[in-house]
Amino acid sequence: MKQFISFVIKEAKHILRDKRTMLILFGMPLVLMLIFGFAITTDVKNVRTVVVTSSMDHLTRQAVDRLAASEYFTITQAVGTPREAERVIRGQKADMAVVFGPDFASKRAGVQFIVDGADPNMAQQWTNYATAVITNAEGGAVNTKMLYNPQLKSAYNFVPAIMGMLLMLVCAMMTSISIVREKEKGTMEVLLVSPVKPLMIIIAKAIPYLVLAVAILIIILLMARFVLGVPLVGSLFWIVAISVIYILLALSLGLLISNVARTQLVALLLSAMVLLVPIVMLSGMIFPVESMPQVLQWISAIVPPRYYIEAMRKLMIMGVGIKEVAREVLILVGMVAVLMTLALAKFNKRLE
C-alpha cells in the first residue's frame, strides 16, 4: 500500500511540476466552454434579409413588419424583383431574401425564399424561422412549443458534447503519454525490474489523472450552470457517477494506446487522431447520428462518447431519471469492462 501511495504522489508531482501542461489542461475546458457557449452559436439571430414586394398591400406590409420586428431577422433592403434580390445575396450584402408574390394578399400564398445555402444547416433553420414568422400572421395556425430548451440555446446541446470530448482527451492522451514517456526515458525498465506488480504501476498512473478529470468535470459543470446558464435539472449524483464510468473508459483507452506507441509523439498522434476525429464526427456531438449514412451509424455505435453524450443530454437537459438512461449506462459499463480487461492483459510485463 505504501508503494502504491508513493507511486501516486510521484505521478502527481510530475503533473503539478509541468506548469505548461497544467495550464493547457485547465485552460482548455474554460476556453472551449466560452467558445462553444458564446462565439460558435447556431442560434438564428440578425439574419440580413431583403424583401421583394411588387405591391405593398396591407397584409404584405404586416408580414414584413413582423419579420423586421423579430430578433431573428434584420431587413436591410427592399427591392422590386427576385433577380435584384439574388444579386444582393451574391454580393454578400444579405443572407436571404423573402419574395412576396403579387397575389400574396388575396391567396395568402405565393411566398418564395432565396437563401444563401453555403451553410446548409443554417439555411434550413432560417427558412424554418421565416416560415414560422410569416405564417404566424395568419392567426396562429401553427404553434410550436420547444420542450427542455424553449429559447433554443445551442449551449444546451454543446455542454454535454464538450464534456464527452474533453474528458476523453485529457484522460486518454495524458495517461498514454505519461506511460510512454517512462518507456522513452528508460525509467520503465527500472520500474519493471522492481518487486512492484505491473498492474499496480498502471493503476497508480491512472489515479492522478482520474482526480484531474473529475476536477475538470466540476469546472465544466460550474461554468455550464453559472456562466452559460444551462440548467442541471437531472440528478447531480448520476451525472458525476456516469462521468466517472466514462473517465475510466477513457483511461483504459489511454492504456491501450500506451501499449502500442513507442514514442510520446506517436502516443499524442494516436490519441488525437484516432480518438478525436471519431468523437467529433461520429458521436453525435455536431452531426446528428440519425442523419448519417447507415454505415457510419454502425461505426458510431462503437464510439463510446456517443452514449455518454446521449446520457448527459438526457440527464442534464431533460432531467430524466436514471431508468431512462439505463441503456446508455449499461453499454458504457460493458465497454469499460472489455477495454479495461484488454488493456491490463496486454500490458507488457517485459520489454519486446
Place this chain on the structure above:
Amino acid sequence: MNAIEVNNVTKSYGAVRALDGVSFTVGKGEVFGLIGPDGAGKTSMYRIMCTLLLPESGTVTVDGFDAVRQMTDIRRRVGYMPGKFSLYEDLTVEENLRFFADLFGTTVEEGYDSVRAIYSQIERFKDRRAGALSGGMKQKLALSCALVHSPSVLFLDEPTTGVDPVSRKEFWDMLGTLKQRGITIVASTPYLDEVRRCERVAFLDQGKIRGIGAPEEILERFADIFNPPGIDHVQGGEVKDENVIEVEHLVKAFGSFHAVDDISFTVKRGEIFGFLGANGAGKTTAMHMLTGLNQPTSGTGRVVGYDIRTEHEQIKKHIGYMSQRFSLYEDLTVAENIRLFGGIYGMEEQEIARKTDELLERLQFADHKNTLVASLPLGWKQKLAFSVSIFHEPGVVFLDEPTGGVDPATRRQFWELIYDAASRGITVFVTTHYMDEAEYCDRISIMVDGKISAMGTPDELKKKFNQPDMDHVFTYLARQATRSSD
C-alpha cells in the same frame, strides 16, 4: 553456488541475431565486466538477466532463480542501472531516492547504510531536481537508487559513459566497497582503466562471447581492438602562425555564478586543441560562446576572424560543429544527410555531389551511400558525422565529446580522420573524457572551476606537474576543484 549462470542463450530481433549461444558464470561477490563494442548485444544480455526480455533458447539463473519462471523473485533481488539515464528529472534528488526506496518496500532510513558512501556525496543537493545535476552526480544518484534496497546482484549497463575521469574513479571506488559487502556486480564500460578494475571480464562481439578471463589477459588477447598501437602524429609543418581562435578575459555569469571565469587562450591554424575539464567545469558554456550560441558576459573573442559578440552569423557559416548528442538524421540515408548539411551551408548542388562521392570513396564507404544512418554501427555514425561537419571546409571544427561509447580501435580510426583534417589546414577544437585522446592533441587546456588551470602540450604538462600520463595530470588538477561538480 554461482550468483549468475548463463547457459547458451540466444536472442534475435527479426533477422538480426543479437545474442548467439552466450554462456558464462559469475561467482558470488565477483565484479564481472561485460565488455564489447556498441551493438555487441550487451544491453540485450542485461535485459535477459533482469527478466525484462525472454531468451529464445538457453537458460539464465540469477541467485539460483530462473529468469523465465521466477521473475518476481529475481526482481526483488537485483538492482539495475540501464544505459540510458533513468531517474525522474523533475523530481528532486531526495524524492527520487525516497520513491525508489518505497518501490522496493524499504525506506531511505533503513537502506541508508547501503547507500551512505555514495549518497553522502550528493546529499547536500537533495533539494535540487535530478535534471539539474551534472553527469557524474546523476550517475551517483542512479547508483544510490539502485542500491537502496540492498540488492544481492547489481547490473550496471555502461554507468560511466560521459562522466569525467575523476568522477569515474570515485564511482568505481564505491563499487569496490559494495564488493566487500558481498554484492555481485556485472558492469560494462568502454574505458580500459575500468575494465582493469573488474576481476574477470567477458568480451562480447556480434552476439558471441569471444573470450572470458582476467582483464589483462583479455586486453592482451584482443589487443588490436582494445589497445591499438598509438598514432604517429607528425607535428609541425601544418601549424601556421595565424590565430584562428583568440579569446581574452572571457566571462559568462549566470547571476552570481561564474560558469566561465576569465579565460584567455589562442588556437593556431591547423592545430588540434584539446579542451578538457571535469563535468561542470564550464567547457560547454565556453564552447557555446565560441560558436555564437551564447553571448559572453564580458571579455572579447574572435573566431576565424569574426567577433563572437557581434558577428555570430558569420561565425556559424565558417565553423563546423559535431556533438555526441546530435550527429546525423537517423531516418535519412548517408547521401541524403551529406546533401542536407551541404545545402545548409550553401554549397552548390554539383559540388555536393562531387564531394560526396569523393568523401565516401576516401572512407571506403561507397557501398553504403544509400543506407539509412539508423542501421549503421555507432563508430561509423561518428566518423560520418565528423566528415559531414567538415564537409563545407570550415576554418575550425568544434567537437564536443565526439567519441563517447565506442571501443578504442574505432576511436583510433576516428582520430586518423581528425589528423587528416588538421593536415588540410582545418583547426580542431575538441573536448573529451578519454585521456588517451588528450595525448593525441597538439596542445591542451584543462579547465577547473571555470578557469583554465593548465595549458600546453601533453609533454609539457606531464613534466610540469610531474605526472606519468595525462590521466594523472587531469586527476591531479581536477581534484583541486573547490566548487561542486555541477
